Amino acid sequence: MTVRLLAERPLVFDLPAFVDASAREALTAALAVPRLLDAGLDVRYGATGRTAEVPPAFHPALAEIARRIEVLVGLPLAIPLSFRVRHAAPGDAHPPHLDAYEVPGARLLATVMIYLDTAACTGGATAFPDAVPPLRLEPTPGRAVVWFNYGPDGRPDPSTNHLLERVEAGHRLTMNTFVYAAPDASPAPDGLAARAAARTSPASADGTAEGAAAPPELVCVDDTAAPASAAALERACRALGVRFRHVFAREVDPRTWPLEPGTMLYCVSTTAAAERVERLLWQPGVATFHRSPEGPFSVSVDPNRRFALEGLPVPRSVTPSPAWAGELPGLVDGLGGLPVVVKAGGGEGGVGTLRADSLPALTSLLDLLWAQGGAPTIMSFVPDAVHLRLVVVGDRVVTAYRNPLRPDDFRSAPSAEPADYDVEVDAEVAALAVRATHLTGHDFGGVDVLLHPSGRAYLLEANSPCYFPQAESFGKADVARAMVEALLARR
Secondary structure, three states, X not given: OOOEEEEOEOOEEEEOOOOXXXXXXXXXXXXXXXXXXXXXXXXXXXXXXXXXXXXXXXXXXXXXXXXXXXXXXXXXXXXXXXXXXXXXXXXXXXXXXXXXXXXXXXXXXXXXXXXXXXOOOEEOOEEEOOOXXXXXXXXXXXXXXXXXXXXXXXXXXXXXXEEEOOEEEOOEXXXXXXXXXXXXXXXXXXXXXXXXXXXXXXXXXXXXXXXXXXXXXXXXEEXXXXXXXHXXXXXXXXXXXXXXXXXXXXXXXXXXXOOOOOOEEEEOOOOHHHHHHHHHHOOOOOEOOEOOOOHHHOOOOOHXXXXXXXXXXXXXXXXXXXXXXXXXXXXXXXXXXXXXXXXXOOXXXXXOEEEEOOHHHHHHHHHHHHHOOOOOEEEXXXXXXXXXXXXEEOOEEEEEEEOOEOOOOOXXXXXXXXXXXXXXXXXXXXXXXXXXHHHOOEOEEEEEEEEOOOOOEEXXXXXXXXXXXXXXXXXXXXXXXXXXXXXXXXX
């Protein structure tokens, strides 16, 4: 069996003919999505492809490959091998990330990727942009690639940062297996792990001199397929000499240990999976934007009610139950009359924000939302107002921009006009945004404010995390750098 050394940093080995044609044909048929579903396996659909965790016992060829991998790598396994099967179709891609995970007593020391079927695949290469020199692996049937995720110093090797380039045409079937072993495990003398252990270098895996302090690290938890926020943070980290690690929530081993104190942690997504991983990785001493000593375990319940109790200027609102359906005229009068805004919740970009211009429209709309189990809020409508989004980092507003009204709509949307990102904010409005962000329990957030022609400001909501890249694309603010600098100060 031919084994070629492709790169020293990271340490990558190539096996051009690891799986023969007959085994590839059998596995391509056995691992088809309908077959996986028929077997009761969980197939996940997303922008990175269709994936499933498949045990070696699923097929005899898998069991044989698992046995060969164990011998090839030459490490005593802390966790039995499993195969992550990925079907990638046109449009699928996977953003940059590291395979650096730890569980009690073991680390993900090596990753093995096997290309089974590339059916006229265009694109879909595996790229290591931080390798020295940069490395790009074309999807070739039968090929296996092995890389080691930790450097000689025992720390995650940032040069293993890798991605799946967008598949432009055809189909790409791969399967990965992850070799977990104890950090002090003794490798077999004829295995690839022995060659990894024999590495010597005048510098550590992150490029610092031996004995020098490791650079700070920011771990970014993501659960999206278009992580523009994460990309902006990675750029800022590079500029500030900070290591960046992109973690994808649905791929994190649930047995992973918390991060080391002094690490920085930020979750760019609001999904339940991302929030679960943020809590999994956090412990006291890990720097976040949470103001509470309990970090992500602190929960802010009903922040808008909190704003009102603290005397912040919020539009009048009421959340009636179906028992109050007959009292809607009086409730509307108390809000200042029609029209009113109905907040159904559960959406982004204005989805779930509705307007009722008559009592019949309001009544029928509430009936629908109540029937669906919702608890809609009715809010005063503020006419002729300018919608501002203010981005808060720590105790200051780092940028503010206008969101103009959409055509034929009462709701606003982010602008692509640079002039809308050149906004001078009154000191009182800025202080309102900072106060609102802090009341949600965060030191970073996006705050929505309505400015009425009378000069009065109305606080709509404060969100953390919030989407900020458009402020960098069209404006002059470097929000990501301000965020990383604030987290560095928190360390």
